Amino acid sequence: MSIQETVFIKRRNEGLNLSGLLFRSMEPGVVSVDAQRTVTAFNRAAERITGLMAQAILGRRMTGLPASLQKVIEETFASGKPVTDRTFVLFPDAEEKAPVHASTSLCADGSGQPLVVVAVFHDLNSARKLERRIRRLERLASIGTLSAGVAHEIKNALVAIKSFSDLLAERNEDVEMTSLISRETKRIDSLVTQLLKFAGPAKPTFSSVSIHEVIENSLRLVQHHITTRKIQLVRALDAGIDLVQGDAKQLEQALINLLLNAIEAMEEMGSLTVATEIVVATAHLSPLEPKGKAEQIQVSIKDTGSGIPPEVNKRLFVPFVTTKPEGTGLGLAITSRIIQEHHGRISVESEVNKGTTFKITLPLSRMP
Ligand SMILES: Nc1ncnc2c1ncn2[C@@H]1O[C@H](COP(=O)(O)OP(=O)(O)OP(=O)(O)O)[C@@H](O)[C@H]1O
Ligand SMILES: [Mg+2]
Known part of the structure; x- marks a missing residue:
């Protein structure tokens, strides 16, 4: 074998390794089925989402796949058209429902007859969890802004309460009560001041x-x-x-x-x-x-x-x-x-x- 040939084969193998690596580490589940309905590819994410092992699926008839997944694949073979944006539950009878979002694509021969159908599917549960987390963080951020606004309003109201309780104290009307008002007002004031600093401290001037x-x-x-x-x-x-x-x-x-x-x-x-x-x-x-x-x-x-x-x-x-x-x-x-x-x-x-x-x-x- 010439040096060029060896280099070519090495490069080609490296390319195959890289695409294999990409395929294995892809986030969505990927499964491909040929015209004989044999499973020809089943990546790690597909294993994780379906809970099935690749070695039990690969090279075998696709009847080992969840029925809902078989259905979209079969639909693609029958229509010769890709299925897009389909949402379904992977195992409808299971206790814990696993909703997935799936699309298919196909390779056809000269006469338009599908040779291979590839289904790509996402686990919606984890996508929804992430979405919920992001929403929660957004909510927390807006609570922060809101509490800074509310804190300002409270502080303004406290100024009025304080002046009036000072006035009452000056008039000697129920000293015990006015000193209580004054003490509690101070407490709220310091709490709000601290909260304001925490929720939105002024940018430091260095x-x-x-x-x-x-x-x-x-x-x-x-x-x-x-x-x-x-x-x-x-x-x-x-x-x-x-x-x-x-x-x-x-x-x-x-x-x-x-x-x-x-x-x-x-x-x-x-x-x-x-x-x-x-x-x-x-x-x-x-x-x-x-x-x-x-x-x-x-x-x-x-x-x-x-x-x-x-x-x-x-x-x-x-x-x-x-x-x-x-x-x-x-x-x-x-x-x-x-x-x-x-x-x-x-x-x-x-x-x-x-x-x-x-x-x-x-x-x-x-x-x-
Ligand atoms: N030097 C310290 N020795 C012992 N405990 C401490 C010390 N510093 C902090 N702590 C503990 O950590 C807690 C939190 O302190 P932090 O300063 O955040 O709030 P706080 O002192 O309780 O309230 P605030 O600062 O609003 O008066 C305290 O309640 C106390 O239990
Ligand atoms: Mg402290």
Whole structure:
């Protein structure tokens, strides 16, 4: 055999292998039947959809195929025309109905007599499942938009309620009741504010931000809680560089959530450590950073509090997961979202009755 012939045969075999591979891995079921009604092809998807094994079907009369499938194939042989867009149940007597969507095509000889009929069929159950999932996701997205709108309306109404209850309090009319109104209004207000942030946080406006400044500002805002609980505060802001590209207000919000959680987890005399250090990223975090040698700033917030029970830990960043009677369970969901938007990462280590450490890593700004 000449070299050309060998190459030709090799190429032809490769071509056959490729078309065989395509045929086997096709998503729809494919079955072909010749004029003698012998099954000549039956791919993997056909096996999956019909539950029949190719080896039990191939090379045999098509009577082994589901009756409904035989019917469309026979119809194509009889009419000499393809069947398009036919929907039927594969096994009408089975407990679990398997609706399929099928079409056929044919190869005919010179006189128009069909030689081979190919039926292509899809499992409608899995297509419908996918469609249902997509619809559900769309619905969730619209609920998100809707709740942001509703939250705004609620906030406006709350302003009116608050002013009137303040007025009642000034007039000294039923102080107990008005203070209750005022307290509950505040609660709804904070819930709605958190919800708004979660449903549609304003796009962050990025600029060069000093993380140490963000930490100091956040600590200032929670200082009162630290003092009243007699918590010992340890600062170890050791990172030599601390500039990141970010939104200072949002980063502050993320840190405050973590600091408040730490404070709330501790009885009196606990210890809160806030530390920063430079770490070398193990992964490629920011699209702005070259792969490989990205240095990052790591902020850790460590408490000696109650620790996080494993069942809560599993769902920590999921909205509305809370163990606190007054909590919204949105704090960590918002924090992780903000960190994500800053191309950073958040992780947690916790031991019940010992304490918890949250770690945030953020890509450093490449400016000096
Ligand atoms: N440092 C921590 N120590 C112990 N448990 C924690 C800590 N941080 C979070 N948790 C647990 O995770 C839960 C979820 O926290 P998250 O901040 O999302 O909501 P929350 O604090 O309950 O409510 P909110 O933040 O709205 O006040 C908390 O209820 C608490 O059980
Ligand atoms: Mg919280």
